[in-house]
Amino acid sequence: MDGTTPPVIRYPWQTPPERRQAIEVAEGVLWMRLPLPMKLDHVNVYALDDGDGWTIIDTGFDSKLTKGIWTDLMNGPLAGKPVKRVVITHHHPDHVGLAGWFQTEHGAELVSTRTSWLFARMLLLDDQQLPPPETLEFWRSAGMDADILAQRAEEKPFNYADIVAPMPLGFTRVQQGGTIRMGGRTWDVHIGNGHAPEHATFWSRDDNLVIAGDQILCSISPNIGVYATEPEADPLAGWLEACERFLPLAREDQLVLGGHKLPFTGLPFRLQQLIENHHGALRRLQEYLEVPHAAAACFPTLFKRRIGAGEYGLALVEAVAHVNHLYHAGLVSRSRGDDGAWMYQTRAGSDG
Numbered sequence: 001m002d003g004t005t006p007p008v009i010r011y012p013w014q015t016p017p018e019r020r021q022a023i024e025v026a027e028g029v030l031w032m033r034l035p036l037p038m039k040l041d042h043v044n045v046y047a048l049d050d051g052d053g054w055t056i057i058d059t060g061f062d063s064k065l066t067k068g069i070w071t072d073l074m075n076g077p078l079a080g081k082p083v084k085r086v087v088i089t090h091h092h093p094d095h096v097g098l099a100g101w102f103q104t105e106h107g108a109e110l111v112s113t114r115t116s117w118l119f120a121r122m123l124l125l126d127d128q129q130l131p132p133p134e135t136l137e138f139w140r141s142a143g144m145d146a147d148i149l150a151q152r153a154e155e156k157p158f159n160y161a162d163i164v165a166p167m168p169l170g171f172t173r174v175q176q177g178g179t180i181r182m183g184g185r186t187w188d189v190h191i192g193n194g195h196a197p198e199h200a201t202f203w204s205r206d207d208n209l210v211i212a213g214d215q216i217l218c219s220i221s222p223n224i225g226v227y228a229t230e231p232e233a234d235p236l237a238g239w240l241e242a243c244e245r246f247l248p249l250a251r252e253d254q255l256v257l258g259g260h261k262l263p264f265t266g267l268p269f270r271l272q273q274l275i276e277n278h279h280g281a282l283r284r285l286q287e288y289l290e291v292p293h294a295a296a297a298c299f300p301t302l303f304k305r306r307i308g309a310g311e312y313g314l315a316l317v318e319a320v321a322h323v324n325h326l327y328h329a330g331l332v333s334r335s336r337g338d339d340g341a342w343m344y345q346t347r348a349g350s351d352g
């Protein structure tokens with residue numbers, strides 16, 4: 001912060017739209033919400049008026065309930081005009097779940113980054129009855145509690161295809177440096193990383209709107225996780241790189257439309273705050289790891305609050321992201337503990 005502007009985040013709407021209703025957040029831009037059966041109980045979706053049809057941003061899970069709500073939205077706030085295009089910000093199921101349904105049932109075009117599309121198509125094919133050995137190995141390496149590990153080893157894991165509709169072939173790619181025309185505006189495409197690889201964000205050239213997906217959120221911080229898909233990944237580096245790249249684009253007057261929680265203004269401050277929160281967490285971890293610990297033992301230091309059973313999985317992948325970042329930066333070393341978990345320890349002489 002340069003000290004000349006007070007660091008203030010504002011929420012122009014204190015309450016979200018009712019189910020099956022929309023709030024017009026700017027001319028031709030509707031904000032709607034779909035329910036999720038999780039602790040984070042909703043996802044925001046947007047519809048942009050293209051004249052003869054709508055472009056929608058993200059879709060919610062594939063479920064009977066969500067399809068019913070979309071049908072009511074199309075007959076209600078969307079006034080019966082067709083959804084001609086679906087833009088997905090990233091491949092997570094709450095965002096991409098019904099993209100294939102809009103393509104197949106409504107003839108919509110799909111717009112996505114190449115990585116989001118490839119990840120979605122790949123995960124749709126990954127049908128697991130039990131966690132595969134690589135996943136068990138990943139959990140063991142992360143220091144998952146033995147009881148939880150034993151229980152999960154016997155349970156059918158979450159399958160992407162359970163909540164994401166089949167996706168037909170074909171999509172239109174957006175990429176860094178490109179533009180897209182939607183809702184009567186030209187938007188610059190800026191690619192984020194870290195929450196999901198090649199996560200699309202859209203910055204209006206014609207007014208103050210930013211469609212941020214889950215790359216930048218207000219009042220919660222985007223989950224940054226490492227998964228068995230790429231156990232050595234350093235998504236925190238990718239997230240920090242993207243958000244630092246976004247800083248010069250951020251303005252006080254921008255209205256940020258995110259994938260969760262409320263639209264907000266105060267993007268320059270929020271970006272700085274999120275970046276600093278991660279640096280703070282990394283500093284705390286380095287201190288904590290003066291004594292060797294597994295990733296799963298870092299929850300209290302990392303989150304500064306109790307992690308319930310419903311959050312355990314997300315907390316674990318986030319903890320691995322932070323220790324991986326320190327490890328790749330050469331700030332901690334690691335060795336296998338007796339139970340197979342990586343034990344991380346701050347390197348002598350590294351003071352962060």
Ligand SMILES: [Zn+2]
Nearest residue numbers: 092094214259
């Ligand atoms: Zn999300």
